[in-house]
Amino acid sequence: MKQLKICMLGAFAVGKTSLVARFVKSVFSEKYHSTIGVKIDKKQLSLAGQDLTLVLWDLEGEDDLVRVQMTYLRGAAGYLLVVDGTRPETLETAVLLRRRIETEAGVLPFVLLLNKYDLAERWAINDPGLLGLRDAAAATLNTSAKDGLNVDEAFTALAQAVVDPGSGAAEGSA
């Protein structure tokens, strides 16, 4: 069976670990345990009749003190770039992260996730181009690890973009 290494990247507390937990185990917790280093999980997926195993590297979030080590991206097939829709500064972190990945690890397909969409009343991101990320991303999706909104779709879209780079992946309702 084909395996793909996929990384979760974004600012701290945007919901990377929660998205993985929702995707792999269909659970959600309000508790926040910050990830240190990296945690690895996996899930099988069937894409157009082909079975795939996604090996998910849930990396620590980037903040003022922690800079994500780019070596964790070695051999990755693609990544999910996660933004917290209620904190606009996490979009800027995402832009910086992507720039660093492309200079240090190389250009990889990614899917942009605007997470915590269930907190619509506190939604704070309204730049339509999302600081240029929308064009570069294979897909952009509004997600919620809490409700499960677009979570499976997000991972599938990335797997799709990796396996078949030509296919224009679906654009979410952002």
Place this chain on the structure above:
Amino acid sequence: MATDASPESGTAPREPDAGPPGAADVDEAMQQLRALLVSPAIEPEREQVRQLREEVRSGRVDPQQLADVLPDAVRLSGAEGQRLADALSPTVDRAIEVSIENNPQPMIDAIFPIIGPAIRKAVSDALAKAVSGLNETLEHSLSLQSVRWRLEAKRTGKTFAEVLMLKTLRYRVEQVFLIHAETGLLLHHVVQPGVSARDADLVSGMLTAVTDFVRDSFTTADDAGAGLQKLRVGGTSVWVERGPHAVLAAAVRGEGPEQLREFLEESVESVHQRFHDELEHFDGDSAVFVGTEPDLARCLRSAQMPSRSGGRLKRWLVAGLLIAGVGAVAGLGVQSHLRWRELVRDLRGTRGFMLVDENHNWWGRSQLTGFYSVTAPQSPGQIVTASDVLESEVDSDWRLFPGLETRSGGNTPAPEAPVDVAALLDAPEGVGFASAAGAGGAQHWVAAGAARGAWLERARQQVAAGLGSLGPGAVDLSGVTDLDAGLAAAAAALADVVVPVPEGVDLSADLTRERLALAARRAVDVARLASKTGHRLTLEVIGHTDALGDSQANQALSLAQAVAAELRAIRPASGGGSWLILTRAAGSSEPLVVDGVTAPEQVANRRVTLVARLESR
């Protein structure tokens, strides 16, 4: 067609033996027959008949015809009984013998999938039986230990037998992971029967993350070793052996012996050898790597604890045999080591000497670095000559230091330096400083030893800028060897060695042996320096052949493998960290003598060269 086919009857017609018809009829028939037989019109048929007779008599058979009938013949004969099998079996036996003598690998490959699991199952059954036997015995004994183990079994939820097995095993390799180096994805995984393994994909990823983390976090460490080699979690340690494309990780319970490292090295080498292309072009599909099972399973080893009570006689016997068997070799090693220690003690104890670094290498050359003073009673060379250590096996780097005063019996300069230069420069181990009054009473130091290039660079700048209260240039660093430059030089020297193999895969020619020894010595130099500078070494042994012979690629590979085997034999004693030896065939694509057309010129192309691939961590 009875007339044609019967050789006994020749060309003569056979008398019909059926009841006699009328005599006239017979006569007429004979006439017709004769006319037919003597007629020139049937000459071609007569010729055919002659040929057939010839063939039958001489036993010559048309292979094509034989091939057509043979399968049926064999089938028929098989249906009839044993005879064919009996007749063939000596020939088949001999054929197999010859085939194995010439090249055992295909046979091993063919039977390993059958025998490997069977052996493993037998061993684990035997172990399980031994344990359950012990279990019963102990069930009734009330030793304190058995009670303690029983409690532990209760506490950990394991069966008593399991606890007992773990306690009485010295070590056991429980799982082996083959991990793709770049992605951290699992390529293959084997488990000792009965061991409950967690999800191997996740373990593989975590191990890679941990080794990446260690590599990134401690890159400045000057100490030896190439990357993470071992990590310990409770009673289990994970041994990591890295190859260019794949990493082998073995989960070992208990205290694994150092020889285990060799098995891991060999397995990594074999996997890289056999799956070179698949590893290079790995796209996430691990299906083909099922084929690495024999290489991984080979590492699933274990050893029983030597029993503490009883069997003393047997132990002595075994010890005696061991001493007799390997005593000679080990004795040489031990003696060589003792002699070296004595020399080092002499050097340390002699007034006027300051030993900075010493490195004993009982297979290759040993090193001595230090200062000596003109006031010393003897020169360093004299001390080495006077000792039992062979002078020709020592590389010495002694720097004469006029004002050096050392206390007899100590290693530190007598007048305690008021400024700690070593601390100011953050000097690594292996660099020593001797202080003396410089011109005009200014303090002055001379350094000796060996250090990383980066440190030297920084130290030179610091010294030039003036160190603490000292003026610029107070420390003479010219006596410190640059390890990185040394490594590059050693690697270049190794690449210069050409091992000629004039004939077959025969390494017995004098020049071949001489060059092989040179290559081995230089490889050990590279390994030692690589280990000191924190590089991972992969030695590539490349076979080249002439363009004359056929199947050059195979030939070249066998040359490389023969040389690699020699190098592997000396590797454990090399003193360096662990290194890999891989083989490659260059065929005749990289000829030494380009336009050699005559046989002797072509022979020069039959050679082995070595390349040291170094990867800093």
